[in-house]
């Protein structure tokens with residue numbers, strides 16, 4: 001189409017459905033990719049993690065934030081992330097492989113939920129260290145999905161976790177997507193207030209090179225599912241240069 005005819009008019013209205021179709025196609029492709037997720041391995045120390053170069057996306061959040069439900073919704077499997085809740089695995093990094101079976105193209109790392117009062121103090125400290133090390137040092141880490149209960153907002157513990165990754169996020173080495181979970185429980189007005197508060201709290205991490213996203217999410221109502229899948233898919237499948 002000639003640029004001279006572009007502008008307000010029929011072309012503009014025709015472009016919207018085309019963009020929506022493209023977004024829908026990207027979401028479908030990403031959801032199909034996510035659906036192929038399978039449990040790979042569990043690790044309690046960094047040196048037990050795979051040494052290959054597959055890009056990783058880490059899921060983090062306070063216990064009860066809705067992390068397992070979000071992962072299960074994204075992969076469209078009822079129990080995948082509940083593997084992380086079975087005895088012996090709750091304080092482990094659980095890894096899921098994605099992409100073709102013979103040639104996986106990414107991994108998702110389900111990190112232990114933090115802030116769970118029943119974990120005894122020494123174990124908690126050890127765990128914080130493993131998580132901090134993973135987030136600060138794991139070279140394969142491309143992005144972090146931080147799950148935050150939309151009714152609580154970012155808590156002190158979430159901020160402390162973000163401190164671990166502030167530098168890598170700020171420089172754009174690691175992307176960040178904050179999901180305000182259980183959005184089905186909020187009125188529209190409360191949802192807007194939750195977004196505004198979280199956005200203000202994340203402002204400190206922003207910077208020219210940083211890629212920080214924020215979205216409402218509901219595993220039960222499937223709010224944000226396609227968009228989140230498309231974002232994560234894009235993190236590990238960058239578009240070829242034009």
Ligand code: GDP
Nearest residue numbers: 062063064065066067068069113182218219220
């Ligand atoms: P995790 O500890 O972070 O893995 O949290 P879970 O996924 O186990 O969820 C904690 C609680 O929140 C459970 O009772 C879930 O049923 C509930 N929950 C999780 N996601 C949603 C959601 O999208 N909507 C609602 N209403 N409840 C949710």
